[in-house]
Amino acid sequence: KNQVEQSPQSLIILEGKNCTLQCNYTVSPFSNLRWYKQDTGRGPVSLTIMTFSENTKSNGRYTATLDADTKQSSLHITASQLSDSASYICVVRWEERRGSYIPTFGRGTSLIVHP
């Protein structure tokens, strides 16, 4: 079964600190991987997207890495801000059948940044 596992489930850090969120997947065949940020009561917003050939992608203070061999991805947040408090969801897209690419969502990591 195609799965996306994220860790930790929740994380509390102080403002200004860095943190790294993990995503492991068993999805196959792999198409692409996205990290989303979801604020409470809002829909997810895309942060980064990575394809099979990409190892690192940055978006401001967010840097995502991908190791397609070990099927692992990480999202690193630098110099955290209070507004980073949100759920971070890893989404892996796979080919269910020819021409049909389905996204599988992880449960998310809930990040709380304290002042």
Next chain:
Amino acid sequence: GAGVSQTPSNKVTEKGKYVELRCDPISGHTALYWYRQSLGQGPEFLIYFQGTGAADDSGLPNDRFFAVRPEGSVSTLKIQRTERGDSAVYLCASSTTSSGQSINEQFFGPGTRLTVL
């Protein structure tokens, strides 16, 4: 507003009733997705449309769930004989295309919170 909108934002209904949830995608977006998100979980894929047709409905949990997009823009998710287990946030997303290995970004609406008593 240029974003995806969903109505109603909240819906409370009784077990056994019929509900309709509406999604207005971003103008010009041909692909439209429906997801269901339970508390503490990531979104679960239900169905996506490419234009007016349901390109993949493999995520619909059972035949009580049905979605339409008659003119290739607005979509309605319909749930018959609602059950308490249907309570969740129903998210809609749209993108410019969903064909093949397209990696076009999906833009999400704020969701409709459905509560079945």
